[in-house]
Every structure is written in structure tokens, then in C-alpha cells.
Amino acid sequence: MEPVGRDGLLRDYGLATRIDEAPLVNSPELSGEPLENLVELATRLCGMPYGVINVVTSDEQRQVAAVGIDAGICSRQDSMCSKVFLSGEATVVPDASIDPRFAANPFVTGEIAAVRFYASVPLETASGFVIGSLCVFSNSSASLSDEQQEMLEILARQAVQLLELQRRTLQLNSALEELRESNAKLAEFAGRVSHDLRSPLTTILGYVELGEDDVESDHPAAEYLQLIGASGNRMLAMLEDVLHYSRMGGGLQRQRVSLQEVASEVAGDLGLSYGADGVLDSEDLKLHVDHGQLRILLQNLVANAVNYQSPDRDLKVRISGISNYHGATVLVADNGKGIAPADRQRVLEPLVRLHREGDGQGSGLGLAICRRIVEAHGGELTLKETPGGGTTAVISFPG
Structure with missing residues (x-):
């Protein structure tokens, strides 16, 4: 039939x-x-x-x-x-x-x-x-x-x-076209929600600050106001991360970029010492990438290193790279707590956090943003162990 x-x-x-x-x-x-x-x-x-x-x-x-x-x-x-x-x-x-x-x-x-x-x-x-x-x-x-x-x-x-x-x-x-449309709608929605939520949240935090100024430090309300302020600021940071995640990857403006110069900018953004004797050090490599998104990529990776540094040693982050006929590979190696092999793929997904004792606050979107940026460039992001302890992000960019 x-x-x-x-x-x-x-x-x-x-x-x-x-x-x-x-x-x-x-x-x-x-x-x-x-x-x-x-x-x-x-x-x-x-x-x-x-x-x-x-x-x-x-x-x-x-x-x-x-x-x-x-x-x-x-x-x-x-x-x-x-x-x-x-x-x-x-x-x-x-x-x-x-x-x-x-x-x-x-x-x-x-x-x-x-x-x-x-x-x-x-x-x-x-x-x-x-x-x-x-x-x-x-x-x-x-x-x-x-x-x-x-x-x-x-x-x-x-x-x-x-x-x-x-x-x-x-x-x-067809699936790619639907994905593009979905991402565009997500970016529009995230921007609108972020704006709509940030305005009242910023107002609340402003009144919290005024309240803290008016309340004596030993008054019970002072502790409540501190908790409200801390929670509000975490929410504000989460809104910013969601907005970044939705917008990263689209509209790339590729140009020749110095890895060393971008690493120096990131050190300034995060208030870290830069250079051979600093917390952050970098080799130079010319990359054909979007300058702004590379900066956000490295900023997220280095910020992760700061948040998850080892209590047993001073933080060090080393950025290096190699180029060949396939393209370029950038390595961002820290000496922090490291990530267990079973978790290395999982933490690249949105909203995944490990919740380990002593870990800093985070939204679970930092590494997902990094992955989104790299894949938008046609590359791949993987995580491996740094020799001696820590995590190394391996970022491949096609030529």
C-alpha cells in the first residue's frame, strides 16, 4: 500500500x-x-x-x-x-x-x-x-x-x-534556523526581564542602604537588612549572568586580537596583579576572534579561578597558546581546587554548580557562557587537570 x-x-x-x-x-x-x-x-x-x-x-x-x-x-x-x-x-x-x-x-x-x-x-x-x-x-x-x-x-x-x-x-x-530564532527570542526576553527586574531590585537595594545608615549596628534589624542586601545583590548578579548567557555568541565581529593584551585587560577588570610575578600571567598569541567576547571568556575563566582557589597555596593563573594549520589553542591554567573528572563535562552546562564546601557564590552560568562563546566561534571548550593541581580550560579556535 x-x-x-x-x-x-x-x-x-x-x-x-x-x-x-x-x-x-x-x-x-x-x-x-x-x-x-x-x-x-x-x-x-x-x-x-x-x-x-x-x-x-x-x-x-x-x-x-x-x-x-x-x-x-x-x-x-x-x-x-x-x-x-x-x-x-x-x-x-x-x-x-x-x-x-x-x-x-x-x-x-x-x-x-x-x-x-x-x-x-x-x-x-x-x-x-x-x-x-x-x-x-x-x-x-x-x-x-x-x-x-x-x-x-x-x-x-x-x-x-x-x-x-x-x-x-x-x-x-531547519533545526539551526529554529535555534537562531529561539536564541534571538531568548536574548530579547532576557533583556526585557533583566531590565524589568533590575529597576525594582535596584530600588530595593537603595532603600536597604538607606535603612542600614539609619539603623544602629547592634539593632536586630541591621542583620536583617544585611541579609536582604546580600540576597538582592546575588539576584542582581544572576540577572546579569542570564543576560550575558542569552546574548553571547551572536553577531561576532572578528578581528586580529592579541591574547596578551586581552589578558592584561582582564587582570585590570578583576583587580589582579599581572605579569611574571603577578597572580595572572600570559603569553602572546594573535587570534582571529571577537575582541569583546574573548575578554568575557577569559574574564569568566579567571574569575572562576579566583572563586575556587585552593586554600593551600597562593593563586596563580597562566594563559598560554599555540597555533598551527588547524587554528589556535588557548590554555587557561589555574592552581585551584580543580574539578573531578566526572564533573568536567557537567559544569559546562547552564545552571550547574558543584556546591562544595568553601566554594564562592556563583550562578552556574560562567562556564556555560564560556562554552557558548567558544562554540559560536566554531571552536570547542574542554576542561582537564592542571599538573600539580587545578583546572586547565583548553579552548580551540579554528583557523
Whole structure:
């Protein structure tokens, strides 16, 4: 039985379903030249002058690749392939003019063409959906050897794989477009919510400060006001992190950037000493990245090192990098508490915190922001252990 919704399924493959309908996607690298090359191979292996890949819709036959003739469209009623493409097996006809299935067909009678030899193989997917057929034909009677028929069947399976590749590519493109739209909406929503919440929160914190000025330090209300202020400031920091997370990655403005200069800026942002004898030190490397987002990336990684430093040693953060024909790799190594191997992938997800004793406050978005920035640049962020203890962020940027 023919699947319900044939035209809808064909649209999933990027194949138009009406004579007046444009293809859904321009993918010549998938459905054009590769399929034509495959048809060319089929005609040569079978010794035939003509070959086509036909897609059969609910009411038409569309030739998506053709050799020896110009690709065209005809009604499904006139199609030879539509008579046999759902048979589940190859069809080989030495002389179509004496075959009762095709003798009156306009492709045989001369009304459209004068086909005599005809061979076709269904293009059936793993799910059982038959897209159409691969066929070769001639204006004179002929035959195929068993080996030639076997080769034609192999090529038909290859055609299905190419069309499946196109379907998956379309699905991926659609998902990426939905993701872009979702991210844009998220950024807009986060900005609006951040603004709407920050205004009253800032007002509350302002009154808390006024209250602290008016209340004696030994009054019970002083402690309450401190707790309210601390909670309010944490909430304000969380709003800023959510806003950063939603906005990071989009609209990159790549330029040649000095890693050393950005590291120096980060040290200034965080109030850290910089240089060979400082808390933060950096080698130099030229990167083709977005300057602002690199700064936020390094700032988050170094801030993490500060928040999770080891109580047993003075904090040190070393930023280094190497470049090769693949691109560049930046290493941000600290000597802090480190992250257990089982947690290194998990902490890169949004809102994940380890809640270890002695850890500083955080929203669980810092490393997620870093990952988002790196992936927007087409790179990858991984975490590993620093020799001697600590965490090293390994950031790969493509060339």
C-alpha cells in the first residue's frame, strides 16, 4: 500500500511536488551533480543511451537527474515508472511495445517518446517509503545481464543514500534556523526581564542602604537588612549572568586580537596583579576572534579561578597558546581546587554548580557562557587537570 501523505514526505527530501512549485532548497551539491554522475554511471554500465532518476509525486513524475535527455515533468498517469515503482523489485523490459503494461504508454507509442528497452529499480528508503526510481532505457530492444542488473540495483541504493543525506541536511538547516530564532527570542526576553527586574531590585537595594545608615549596628534589624542586601545583590548578579548567557555568541565581529593584551585587560577588570610575578600571567598569541567576547571568556575563566582557589597555596593563573594549520589553542591554567573528572563535562552546562564546601557564590552560568562563546566561534571548550593541581580550560579556535 502506498504511504499516506506522499507529497509531504517528498518535501522532507527537498523535492517539489507540483509543476508550478519551486524546489524547497538549492542543494546542487546533494541532488544535482552527484545524482547526475550516478545516472551517467548507470547508463554506461548498462550500455544504454538514456537514464533518469524519477521522483513520483501524487500526480506527477519529476526527473531530478537525467543523462541523454533534458530532465522534465509529466503526469503520473503518463509515467512508465509509476506503473511499477511500488512493485518492490527491479523491472526489466526488453521491448516495451509488446509488454501489456506499457504498450499504450505515450512514452512508447511515439506521442512523447519511442521507448523500447526499459529497466527501472525502485528508490526505497529503510523505512519502506519509495521515492521514485532509477531507470535506463533505449529506443531499441535490448537486454541486461545479471551483473548489469545487480549494478543498477546497487546504484539505486546509492541514490537513496544521497537523497537521505539531502533530507538530513534540510532537517539540520531547519533545526539551526529554529535555534537562531529561539536564541534571538531568548536574548530579547532576557533583556526585557533583566531590565524589568533590575529597576525594582535596584530600588530595593537603595532603600536597604538607606535603612542600614539609619539603623544602629547592634539593632536586630541591621542583620536583617544585611541579609536582604546580600540576597538582592546575588539576584542582581544572576540577572546579569542570564543576560550575558542569552546574548553571547551572536553577531561576532572578528578581528586580529592579541591574547596578551586581552589578558592584561582582564587582570585590570578583576583587580589582579599581572605579569611574571603577578597572580595572572600570559603569553602572546594573535587570534582571529571577537575582541569583546574573548575578554568575557577569559574574564569568566579567571574569575572562576579566583572563586575556587585552593586554600593551600597562593593563586596563580597562566594563559598560554599555540597555533598551527588547524587554528589556535588557548590554555587557561589555574592552581585551584580543580574539578573531578566526572564533573568536567557537567559544569559546562547552564545552571550547574558543584556546591562544595568553601566554594564562592556563583550562578552556574560562567562556564556555560564560556562554552557558548567558544562554540559560536566554531571552536570547542574542554576542561582537564592542571599538573600539580587545578583546572586547565583548553579552548580551540579554528583557523
